Amino acid sequence: MAVTTPESEHNYLNHEKGLWSWLTTLDHKRIGIMYMVSVMFFFLLGGIFALLIRTELAAPGPGILGDGQTYNQAMTFHGAIMVFMVIIPGIPAFLGNFVLPLHLGAKDVAFPRLNLLSWYCLMVGALITFTSLIYNGSDTGWTFYTPYSIEHASSGTVWVVLGAFVMGFSSILTGLNFIVTTHTLRAPGMSFFRMPLFVWGLYSTAIIQVLATPVLAITLLLLAAERLLGIGFFDPALGGDPVLFQHFFWFYSHPAVYIMILPAMGVISELITAFSRKTIFGYRAIAFSSLGIAAVSFFVWGHHMYVSGQSELAGVIFSFLTMLVGVPTAIKTFNWVATLYKGSIVFQSPMLFALGFLFLFTIGGVTGIMLATLAMDVHFHDTYFVVAHFHYVMVGGTLMAIMGGIYYWFPKMFGKMYSEGMARMSFVFIFTGFNVTFFPQFVLGAMGMPRRYFDYLEIYTHLNQVSTAGSYMIGIGFVIGLVTIIQGMMNGEKASDNPWGAKTLEWQTASPPPHENFNYEPQVTAGPYEYR
Amino acid sequence: MLALFYAFISQAHGRSFMPIAGTKVAQKVDSLYSFLLVISVISCVLVIGGLIYFALKYRRKTADDKTAYISHNNTLEFLWSFIPFVLFIVVFAWGWLIYRDMRSFPDDALEIHVLGKKWNWDYQYKSGKRTTAELTVPVGVPVKLIMTSQDVIHSFFIPSFRIKQDVVPGRYTALWFEAEKQGRYQIFCTEYCGDQHSAMLGTLNVVSLEEYETWLGDNPYKGLSLAEVGQKVFSQKCTVCHNVNDQRKVGPGFAGLYQKQRQFADGSQAVADENYIRDSILMPQKQVVEGYPPNGMISFQGQLAENELLGLIEYIKTLK
């Protein structure tokens, strides 16, 4: 190599050069950055669909999307993109990839090639999904409920289903990689209870990814077989059972909700401790509640199906088990708030997002309990109340954590600093806009407005207008965020190795880290949050 | 923010955003809802209030602040696990009790058949009368809706009664309610069913009993009751193999079949309800009655109109 970089400036970003070196890289940090770019791109797409949807719903009657079919396609793509391409890979595959080995004091993940393969799975899967657009798109919603998805949906549906199938492998491979990495590559002295809580979050998530995603894969394959070959699994006209599909689908998709939120909770533990400069309250309670949530999450899928025609006894059991998941979730929230007590708190932008998370997640949580309650859910099911609830958890929870995480690890990733003022501004817009968009939807749901409605009754007009206005604020907030990130990457000021004064291992190496993460073998002698 | 809040309150009309409660069950749901709202608001105020209070109170003062090292506190942690647990169990049990009411069908309920199809609701009354989009029922009488779909899954939702049930092709699902006041109520389809999903609306028209009876008699088809429709079909298609008394012919006799415990060739058992009778007609091989050949009856799938099928079931139910 002709390039001579002084030892101190040699890092993973300039270790090799050129697009090809990125596309074939086995470095977890570079793969993490590739996930970052792709997830941000998909998020932009999904966001455009979201704004189209909200614009259509700004008034009753046909609007910008013209007719029901176009609306339903926008709704389907918004859901499928946000779930399969943004929220599921968002934290584990992007932040997790970059941070996990650094957190553990490892040089890389256990299977670097598999890691790269999982990125390609996501890309290929996404490409297959978008192929559907050539074949008349898809209008089933991201849930693909049968028999609609078999008989009546537009002809691109098979492509979306196959795309989701392939993207599932990305998730499985990442999960597998993380489990093995956590078990085998911890630095000397890094016992399980010295691992940062983000690692516990990723580990619990990985278990779900490995065990639950194959069920989705099989279900989608059966669906494709039924659509293409006419073999009857789910369509009653062919002797199948449509409710069976729902059982299969939610057997994955409920745990998937925890794939989305558990790692976010891990990020929050990192942010809260770093910006209140205080050890976490109840380390073990938080660590074990992650595992507890992961375990119970497999047995609550039926709460999506109280009115589907599943047996009434099943409804009762699922309602009970769902209440049980509420307990560890509540514990975590209390622990975070307790961590703030007697801390030394600064409102840097990552912390703002963490506090925003706690605010929104609490509302998402209590409305989750309402939905878990049998008789209540009969009224709320498939209304805007559900839409509001899961956006509070998925956007208010997961996306807030992603944003906070990006700002937090940004100096480590790029060795540069973004503009703090702009980052705060993005927070203000996103947080306010979010509440303006989704809080009215709780009310719409209570009033009975069903979800997935292209058109609605007059009485729902006002609140829908408020909601649409809010969505534009969110849009502005994310654009500011994007500009902040790009600007910081291009010409941000140089960042120090540990700008936040945090205690976890990644802050002890250079910013950006060298190709092999640490220039020495890290020795761990204490827990991750030893602020004394 | 305050203006927004005021807008919500004025929307609410004192019912915490819920539509009018038109049944006893709906009122019970509303009291549970009020309880949930109160504890939710209290929890949010505690958590979010605590969060804001701590965040402001313990703001960083100097660059090298020292913080307290508090790793855990067993009593506190026990309490904040146990109290939510107890609350959740209370809420669960309460929700279950009301759900039981929703799902306990009164024996004397007036039965109406509902057929969901893209993108409309069809109602078939015992008198043989059929209507589309508008469902008329008498006030103060329990009504049971026996529902199925002709194409994809739909869901039958009456917001004012707080009840909802998916309407699934290939099987019957049911709902019941007893309207307390006359009036017109909104019906929605709440399971996504395609292009016109949001136009799959209906109206529930609750009228006095007398009005209902004159309305029923005023039958444009001047036809037969469901059971009479069934009797007619039966005499044409089924009498070769089935008796209306309890004597065996090619297949079993039907007297007393409804609600009887059936024993099948594969050793399993089931009670002969509407779903069973429907399946026996459409998919006879699924459950073969013990002592009969497996291919004794051919499937009538595709050969019967929905009202003929419903009629047959009604007729068989009347055979004693």
Ligand SMILES: [Cu+2]
């Ligand atoms: Cu429908």
